[in-house]
Amino acid sequence: MGKKEVKTNAMRILDRMKIDYKYEEYECEEFTDGIETADRLGYDHAYVYKTLVTTGKSGGHYVFVIPIEAEIDFKKAARVVNEKSLEMLPLKELTKVTGYVRGGCTSIGMKKQFPTVIQEDAQNLEHMHVSGGKLGMQLTILPADLKRVANALFADVIRREI
Numbered sequence: 120m121g122k123k124e125v126k127t128n129a130m131r132i133l134d135r136m137k138i139d140y141k142y143e144e145y146e147c148e149e150f151t152d153g154i155e156t157a158d159r160l161g162y163d164h165a166y167v168y169k170t171l172v173t174t175g176k177s178g179g180h181y182v183f184v185i186p187i188e189a190e191i192d193f194k195k196a197a198r199v200v201n202e203k204s205l206e207m208l209p210l211k212e213l214t215k216v217t218g219y220v221r222g223g224c225t226s227i228g229m230k231k232q233f234p235t236v237i238q239e240d241a242q243n244l245e246h247m248h249v250s251g252g253k254l255g256m257q258l259t260i261l262p263a264d265l266k267r268v269a270n271a272l273f274a275d276v277i278r279r280e281i
Contacts, residue, residue, distance in 0.1 A: 127252030128218070129227035133260070136268055140260045147222070147255035153187030157248070160257060164188055167248045167257075168241065170224045172217055172233070175202035180216060182226050182235040184249065184265070189238065189277040196276040200234050223253040226269040235271035237262065242273050 125144070126134075133140050145159060157167040164187055171183045171191055181200045183191055197205045214220055218230040226235045226249070241247055241262040249265065251258040266273065 125253075125256075127228075127256060129225045129252035129258065132228045133258075133264075133268060138260070138264045138268055140258050140264070142251050142259070143257050145255050145257070152222075156257065157187060160248075162248050162257075166244055166246065168238070170226050170250060172208040172213060172224065173205040174208050175200065176204045177202060180208065180231075180233045181205065182229070182233045182269070182271075183276055184226050184235065184237040184241070184269075184271070185277050186238060186240065191276055192278045195274075196236065199236055199272075199274045199276055219250075219252060220254060223250055223256065225250040225252045225258070226265070226271065227258075228252065232270055235269045236274050236276055237266055237269070237271045238277055239273040239275050241265075 143160060153167050153169040157164050167187045168184045169187050173181045175181060183196055185191055193205045208216060210221060217224055244262055246259050247262050248257050248259050
């Protein structure tokens with residue numbers, strides 16, 4: 120008997136919506152950042168995106184999917200989601216709010232559907248890599264498909280070097 124395929128909640132949702140994706144598992148006992156993950160898997164950094172969860176002044180939660188080498192621009196991001204200000208969700212609340220752990224957080228299939236924004240540069244990629252919903256799992260998906268499954272919008276939310 121072969122090893123049973125492990126399906127994450129994100130993968131089950133993609134399957135249900137008949138969205139094509141590939142997944143890759145790798146050894147990972149604890150959180151590693153997106154850059155380390157990309158290097159371990161041999162992925163070009165330009166195609167690898169991280170998922171950030173924020174809290175707005177109103178108390179609402181917002182999800183941002185940005186390149187692994189980029190930093191969120193909180194002012195731009197707040198404007199996009201019509202908030203006065205945003206801050207990162209405290210790490211100790213991540214699993215309670217999203218259902219995912221640090222390093223395994225994806226915009227697909229959180230406990231609740233939060234407003235989600237994907238950095239607009241992703242629209243120009245032929246594919247992108249995002250967390251698969253658990254440590255040691257990466258999904259490869261078309262940016263337009265991620266937008267659809269996460270009910271997201273594309274916008275510019277990262278800091279630009281001047």
